[in-house]
Amino acid sequence: MHSEGSRLSTSGDSLRIDGSAVVKSQKRSVACYRCHSQKIKCSGGKPCSRCRQAGYTAAQCSYANRDRKVRIDESYLEQLVQDSQELHARRENDHQAKFIEPSVDSYSRSSKPTNPISAANLVHKEVWFQTKESSLPVYINEAACIAFATRLCQFLRPNDSPGLYASQRNYIDDSTLASQAELDTQWPTLIYAQLLIKTALGHINPGFHLVLRKETLDGLKTIYQKGSFNDASAKCKYFALFAIGQVYSAPHSSPGSSMVPGTSYFVRALDLLRIIPERPTMIHIESLLLLAYFCQFLNRFNSAYLLIGNALRLGLSLGLNINMPKSQNLSPTEREHRVRIWWSIYILDRYWGSKSGFPIQIHDDDIHVDHPSVFNFKDYGEQFSEVTYQIAAIELAKITGCMMKEIYTQKKSAESFLKREQRILISLQQWINSLPESLRIFTDKADSKHTVLLHLQFNYCVVLAIRPVLLKFLTQHQKDQSMHLDEESKHIWMTLSQACINAARYSLRLCLNEWTSGSLVIFGYAFPAFLFSSGLVLAIASLLPMGHNNDLAAFETSMEMLKVLHDSNNIAAKDLYEHSLQVQRYINSKECSKDISGSRIIDEPRDIASSFQETTHREALGLEITGPQPCLDDIPQVSTPNSDFQHCEFTTEMVLQGSMMQDFLSRPPADMGLLDLPEIPNEFDAAFLWLDYDASAN
Incomplete structure (x- = not known):
């Protein structure tokens, strides 16, 4: 006899399930379609015996699908629903735990973090959307400098402080x-x-x-000689060039004017691009790139991204990403022009994408065209610039694209963060070591502004690759969690942070040299971005033990230069200067000084030329102390904790050198997969981003 809860039904193939127990009844045999239609007994199998005798194949002997009825107790269904709800709740809690900092009490129960496996959340995974200005949310990528500044302010802010507006407000x-x-x-x-x-x-x-030099100047003369001023394609190209020439000709904006010089030419050229050609021409792609280049002066990165994307896709339709067969009847100038136009699109895509956080628009696997070359045809030097510069820019752009995919990505990687970080830094070191002599910076002679710009871009890449680690180091140090790190983790953390600070200090010195020599252009995005990114790192350095006492003064120096550009109507500088003010405000708050710097007082004015004095934090972290570190003028001398370069002139090549960094870069990749920084969940409030900051609130 069975109990009532486990009785088995004898009707057909029905089952009776009691909780987790399942009792099966005897299966009924099922006849194939042929036997069933003839109402004869079927032996089963495929084919059955009668179908086999009739010459039917296994595919022709088919059976009806059986859908058995299953009877389940209501209590069992309720248990399944409850288990499902608990599973969903557990997953939700695990997801939220990634973004909640453990309390001091919970951390004090253990000398080490509870999950020392991964540092993947050094770059925050929650997605930002700006909803203040538009009905359509605007995406903000973590790679953008304003996003990093917002993260820093979120960490530094007192509990009762107003929010910070993350998106750009000036354009x-x-x-x-x-x-x-x-x-x-x-x-x-x-x-x-x-x-x-x-x-x-x-x-x-x-x-x-962007254009052939000699051909462009000769074409201008032809237009004026023939009076052919109504050619829309030529007019678009030349008006875009007029806009760029006018903005570079103006030392500053007209008094009382909010308009960037050259804007009227830009708008007129943009108006001529209303129709997207089905069969594009090179002059159309040139015009797109020229207009995208000018967008930096207007701080319109979304527009530039769209124009570069259009140029890229039209270039794909012309096959600019592959080598042109020799059978095609093209002159050497036309062939080289195609190659260089393509690589210009490539560099623009990656350089400006890294500054604004946009993903790359074409992958390296889809590019099958050679690098720019040198040819011995008559007008080569008049049409093209020096080839070594563009090749160096291409290789640096490749590294930048890899960094955006490996460091600033929403995709979950199977590799550890340090392994990806090491690969990027090795590529950057190889790039700077392979740079030709003509593109190196020398202390005994004046360097061209374009060479300095290339080195600034390199330092910017170093900062961009490491600054998530630096910010996490700040959060660790503030909570005294760095004292609980093992020696190896502390060694790596200090090494990466020092390299980031060195790159920022050196970038700021290069910008200062350009400023004092009169080579720094008033308009544009590049120099404000370099000043801003370097200043943010130095602001963090002022709160860390490896920082100089005058790192904060160096940050304020970058702010002063941004302020001059701001007052000269540099639109990008206006935006970045406002964010710098908020960072400065939070750093100078008494709450921040007390909580972070410990014995170091940072809310009082400092003498820019004051000498560096060691703090007790150095001894606590076990750093080698070899005496006071010197500083030059108003920006700290670049140095490493073990003073590798204390007595020589610092160069770009030294940013990733030094015994500590070489030890990190020389580690076998297999070891990097086993070693990573402790996972520090962040406590940053996403709602903090969407609040307008009232500049009058103090």
């Missing part, structure tokens, strides 16, 4: 551009047009080959 908006479109912008005189073109060609970064 030339659509309505302002529309007002410029109403102006009747005409061709300038030939002499002024030539001056503008030559100014543009002289100032555009040599890594960006």
Whole structure:
């Protein structure tokens, strides 16, 4: 006899399930379709005996699908629902735990972090969307400098402080551009047009080959000689060049004017690109790149991203990403022009993507075209710039693209963070060591501004690759969790943080040299970005034990330069300066000084030229102390904790050198998979991003 809860039904194939017990009844035999239709007994199998005798194959002997009825107790169903709800709740708690800092009490129960496996959340995984300005949310990537500044302010802010606005607030908006479109912008005189073109060609970064130099100047003369001013393609290209030439010609904006010089030419050229050609021409792609280049002066990175993307896809339709067969009847100039235009698109995509956080728009696996070359045809030197510069820019852009995919990505990687970090830094070290002599910086002679710009971009890549580690180091140090790290982890953390700080200090010195020599251009995005990114790192350095006492003063020096650019109507500088003010405000707060710096007082003014004095934090972290570190002028001398370069002039090559860094870079990749920084969940509040900061609130 069975109990009532486990009785077995004898009807057909029905089952009775009691809780977790399942009792099966005897299966009924099922006849195939042929036997069933003839109402004869079927032997089963495929084919059955009768189908086999009739010459049918296994595929022709088919059976009806059986859908057995299963009877389940209601209590069993309720238990399944409860188990499912508990599983969902557990998954939700695990997800939220990644973004919640453990309490001091919970941490004090253990001398080490509870999960020392991964540092993948050094780059925060929660996605930011700005919803203040538009009905459509605007995505903010963690690679953008303003995002990093917001993260820093979130950490530094007192509990009752107002929020910080994360997205850019200063740019030339659509309505302002529309007002410029109403102006009747005409061709300038030939002499002024030539001056503008030559100014543009002289100032555009040599890594960006946007037009053929001699052909562009000769074409301008032809237009004026023939009076052919109505050719839309030519007009678009030359007006874009006029815009660039005019913005580089202006030492500052007109008093009382909020408009960037050259904007009227830019708007007129943009207006001529209304139709996307089904069969594009090189002049159309040139125009797209020129307009994208000018967008930096307006701080319109979304527009630049769209224009570069259009140029890239039109370039794909022309096959610019593959080598042109020799059977095609093209001159050497045309062939080289195609190659250099393509690589200019590539560099623009990766350089500006790294500064704004946009993903790369084409992968290296889809590119099958050679690098730029040197040819011995007659007008090579008049048409093209030096090839070594663009090749160096291409290789640095490749590393930048890899960094964006491996460091700043939402994709979960099977490799440890340190393993990816090591690979990126090795690539950067190989790049700087392979740089030709003509592109190196020498202390005994003046360097061209374009060479300095290339080195600034390198330092920016180093900072971009390491600064998530630096910010996590700050959070560790503030909570005294760095004291619980083992010696090996402490060694790696200090090494990476010091390299990031060295790159920032050296970048700021290069910017200061450009400033004092008069080579730093007023308009544009590059120099403000370098100043801002370096200043943020030095602001953090001022709160860390390996920092100099005057790192904060160096940060304030970068702010002063940004302020001058801000007052000169550099739109990008306006945006970055406002974020710098918020960082400065939080650093100078008494709460921040007390909680973070310990014995170091940072809310009082410091003498910029004051000498460095060691703090007790150095001894606590076991750093080698060899005496006071010297400083030059108003920016600290670049140095490492073991003073590798204490008595020599610092160069870019030294950013990733030093015994500690070489030890990190020389570790076998297999070891890097077993070693990683402790996982420190972040406590940053995403809602903090969407609040407007009231500048009058103090």
